[in-house]
Amino acid sequence: MAQKLTKTFVDSTSLAEKGQVFYRDSELKGFGLRVGLTSKVYIAETKVKGKVVRVTIGKHGVFTAEQARAEAREMLIMMSRGVNPNDATKEKKFAA
Numbered sequence: 083m084a085q086k087l088t089k090t091f092v093d094s095t096s097l098a099e100k101g102q103v104f105y106r107d108s109e110l111k112g113f114g115l116r117v118g119l120t121s122k123v124y125i126a127e128t129k130v131k132g133k134v135v136r137v138t139i140g141k142h143g144v145f146t147a148e149q150a151r152a153e154a155r156e157m158l159i160m161m162s163r164g165v166n167p168n169d170a171t172k173e174k175k176f177a178a
Contacts, residue, residue: 124150
């Protein structure tokens, strides 16, 4: 079930005991929180050209829930146009 991701909610979630746990935002479809063994990370996720694409926005604490939601909105708009933000990241790594 989706839950509005707020600072209070994210702070109240405990780190995963094993693997990863995902929480979906009720306000913005495709925005979520991935909770792992050591960190909580905001993500944007949707289909691009028929494949599910997940983009890491940043860690909770570095980004607030509102900042991450705004960034996710931008990423989701790009992905709805068929652009995979992960491809641009890969290109930057190989160019360096």
